[in-house]
Amino acid sequence: MKRVLGDDWVLPALDALNRAFFTSDVLTLQQCSRCRHIQHPPEDVCESCQSFELGNFASAGVGCVESVALVTQAVHPLLGDRVPYAIVLVSIADAPGILLTGNVVGVEPDDVRIGDPVTVVFEEVRDPRSGDEIRIPQWQVVRG
Numbered sequence: 499m500k501r502v503l504g505d506d507w508v509l510p511a512l513d514a515l516n517r518a519f520f521t522s523d524v525l526t527l528q529q530c531s532r533c534r535h536i537q538h539p540p541e542d543v544c545e546s547c548q549s550f551e552l553g554n555f556a557s558a559g560v561g562c563v564e565s566v567a568l569v570t571q572a573v574h575p576l577l578g579d580r581v582p583y584a585i586v587l588v589s590i591a592d593a594p595g596i597l598l599t600g601n602v603v604g605v606e607p608d609d610v611r612i613g614d615p616v617t618v619v620f621e622e623v624r625d626p627r628s629g630d631e632i633r634i635p636q637w638q639v640v641r642g
């Protein structure tokens with residue numbers, strides 16, 4: 499899948515906390531092994547019970563657009579040929595309270611609406627510096 503913001507746009511730097519989110523083949527969120535709380539972004543400690551016993555939750559990757567911003571002005575020279583693009587906040591059906599930020603594919607950026615159902619899709623790119631295979635979650639509008 500072609501990257502929404504272009505192949506030259508910065509990639510996330512992987513670390514122990516975000517590696518599952520950015521390398522899994524399903525939407526992977528952090529979940530507390532003690533109280534089952536799901537949180538994002540991943541942290542060292544559960545924000546609900548303060549446990550350090552944290553694991554992963556494999557989400558179905560289905561959500562709803564809660565907010566949309568249409569970017570029409572390139573804020574960086576690398577984005578000059580990428581505008582307009584949409585930035586969305588997506589609530590996750592099987593992870594209540596979680597909002598994920600991303601871009602939208604499948605519809606024109608100015609056609610994204612609050613309330614649109616979306617499903618996760620992944621931009622796959624190899625980081626040329628580290629060799630890591632990175633999978634960036636993005637959102638595809640699903641309309642019947």
Ligand SMILES: [Zn+2]
Pocket residue numbers: 530531532533534535544545546547548549
């Ligand atoms: Zn907990």
